Amino acid sequence: xxxxxxxxxxxxxxxxxxxxxxxxxxxxxxxxxxxxxxxxxxxxxxxxxxxxxxxxxxxxxxxxxxxxxxxxxxxxxxxxxxxxxxxxxxxxxxxxxxxxxxxxxxxxxxxxxxxxxxxxxxxxxxxxxxxxxxxxxxxxxxxxxxxxxxxxxxxxxxxxxxxxxxxxxxxxxxxxxxxxxxxxxxxxxxxxxxxxxxxxxxxxxxxxxxxxxxxxxxxxxxxxxxxxxxxxxxxxxxxxxxxxxxxxxxxxxxxxxxxxxxxxxxxxxxxxxxxxxxxxxxxxxxxxxxxxxxxxxxxxxxxxxxxxxxxxxxxxxxxxxxxxxxxxxxxxxxxxxxxxxxxxxxxxxxxxxxxxxxxxxxxxxxxxxxxxxxxxxxxxxxxxxxxxxxxxxxxxxxxxxxxxxxxxxxxxxxxxxxxxxxxxxxxxxxxxxxxxxxxxxxxxxxxxxxxxxxxxxxxxxxxxxxxxxxxxxxxxxxxxxxxxxxxxxxxxx
Numbered sequence: 001x002x003x004x005x006x007x008x009x010x011x012x013x014x015x016x017x018x019x020x021x022x023x024x025x026x027x028x029x030x031x032x033x034x035x036x037x038x039x040x041x042x043x044x045x046x047x048x049x050x051x052x053x054x055x056x057x058x059x060x061x062x063x064x065x066x067x068x069x070x071x072x073x074x075x076x077x078x079x080x081x082x083x084x085x086x087x088x089x090x091x092x093x094x095x096x097x098x099x100x101x102x103x104x105x106x107x108x109x110x111x112x113x114x115x116x117x118x119x120x121x122x123x124x125x126x127x128x129x130x131x132x133x134x135x136x137x138x139x140x141x142x143x144x145x146x147x148x149x150x151x152x153x154x155x156x157x158x159x160x161x162x163x164x165x166x167x168x169x170x171x172x173x174x175x176x177x178x179x180x181x182x183x184x185x186x187x188x189x190x191x192x193x194x195x196x197x198x199x200x201x202x203x204x205x206x207x208x209x210x211x212x213x214x215x216x217x218x219x220x221x222x223x224x225x226x227x228x229x230x231x232x233x234x235x236x237x238x239x240x241x242x243x244x245x246x247x248x249x250x251x252x253x254x255x256x257x258x259x260x261x262x263x264x265x266x267x268x269x270x271x272x273x274x275x276x277x278x279x280x281x282x283x284x285x286x287x288x289x290x291x292x293x294x295x296x297x298x299x300x301x302x303x304x305x306x307x308x309x310x311x312x313x314x315x316x317x318x319x320x321x322x323x324x325x326x327x328x329x330x331x332x333x334x335x336x337x338x339x340x341x342x343x344x345x346x347x348x349x350x351x352x353x354x355x356x357x358x359x360x361x362x363x364x365x366x367x368x369x370x371x372x373x374x375x376x377x378x379x380x381x382x383x384x385x386x387x388x389x390x391x392x393x394x395x396x397x398x399x400x401x402x403x404x405x406x407x408x409x410x411x412x413x414x415x416x417x418x419x420x421x422x423x424x425x426x427x428x429x430x431x432x433x434x435x436x437x438x439x440x441x442x443x444x445x446x447x448x449x450x451x452x453x454x455x456x457x458x459x460x461x462x463x464x465x466x467x468x469x470x471x472x473x474x475x476x477x478x479x480x481x482x483x484x485x486x487x488x489x490x491x492x493x
């Protein structure tokens with residue numbers, strides 16, 4: 001491939017703020033327009049975050065509170081539609097791209113800043129994540145802001161930059177505990193870079209103190225609730241199972257090429273190697289915010305299993321390294337084609353299934369990337385009809401994801417739902433916050449994926465089948481639930 005002369009760091013040319021904002025803004029508007037069309041239902045996890053948002057707190061069973069706070073803000077302004085619930089994800093990713101522009105421009109010049117923003121905005125994982133409300137988008141935004149402040153702090157006198165980095169890191173911890181990797185990366189960067197080593201004791205405490213102070217309310221919430229979130233985070237690692245899983249490691253490593261994109265991943269690998277071998281420049285400093293997170297995620301994948309997004313924080317700095325490596329070698333065409341290919345794939349994934357459906361074609365469910373989020377509103381309408389036919393009956397569900405979806409899609413919102421919990425141990429938010437009372441004589445509409453949930457039915461004085469609910473989610477697959485009217489809970493034992 002023919003190399004082009006790298007642009008001088010001070011010359012913005014067509015790579016200034018306005019072109020970067022135009023690209024990021026256009027992609028964000030297209031995503032928001034797609035969300036406004038409402039083609040998909042909320043998945044159970046998304047519905048659960050919305051439920052949390054109805055009662056803002058400093059903590060929840062499985063996650064820190066910030067995602068619920070963001071949903072509470074957006075729904076207070078725009079109502080409880082799926083667009084408002086998902087909106088924070090798209091906006092967080094757009095903001096992250098802008099922060100990456102600022103970091104890249106300050107470290108390597110405007111061209112690196114521009115391509116860092118574009119690579120982020122078109123990254124396959126970002127295209128998907130922008131359409132799903134989760135804890136990752138705010139985490140990645142605060143990671144980027146903390147990295148920006150950290151890189152400025154190591155070049156400046158005073159402690160202001162360190163405090164700013166700590167504030168962003170604290171907000172990141174309130175988004176997802178994976179922000180702790182940032183603190184590890186910052187410490188390693190200072191400890192293993194000779195020119196920065198004195199800052200480890202003189203300045204790092206000014207980063208750690210505000211971060212931990214902001215996390216303190218969540219720690220106190222956990223203390224009052226049996227350290228629920230901390231225990232859940234530890235359980236996710238599943239290190240109590242069979243150790244040493246090379247197959248899981250290979251699957252996780254392969255998934256990272258899909259997350260970042262194959263070309264940016266290749267650029268990252270060579271750029272990361274070069275940065276770690278280099279002296280005390282920006283590339284080496286940024287690299288410290290990539291490899292520790294990747295190493296930890298790979299180790300967990302080998303020892304147990306890891307979801308593809310567990311390495312996501314590494315890709316904030318990884319995007320900068322990939323863009324810098326390509327720009328410094330003049331590989332503009334490679335970057336253009338990579339971004340274009342990512343946009344094309346995202347367009348096919350987003351628009352392909354609906355367009356095929358309008359043309360009279362139905363994708364087999366296994367080829368439909370959105371099959372997990374189809375049919376929940378239909379299930380909600382069916383359960384709504386059952387509750388209307390049995391006024392006064394509560395709602396009882398034995399699955400967390402189904403329960404959360406029904407709370408949102410039953411009308412009126414089914415905030416009186418109860419989770420079946422025979423062992424009495426709180427394994428999710430609903431088992432922590434809901435309970436059945438023996439001998440109260442109350443009736444419930446029970447919804448279960450089990451055709452014959454005998455273990456549940458036997459614990460009520462009366463149980464009557466209300467039939468099967470069948471919701472098609474493709475030409476070859478449907479989602480089936482079974483409904484029962486149960487009365488007078490006798491107790492779990």
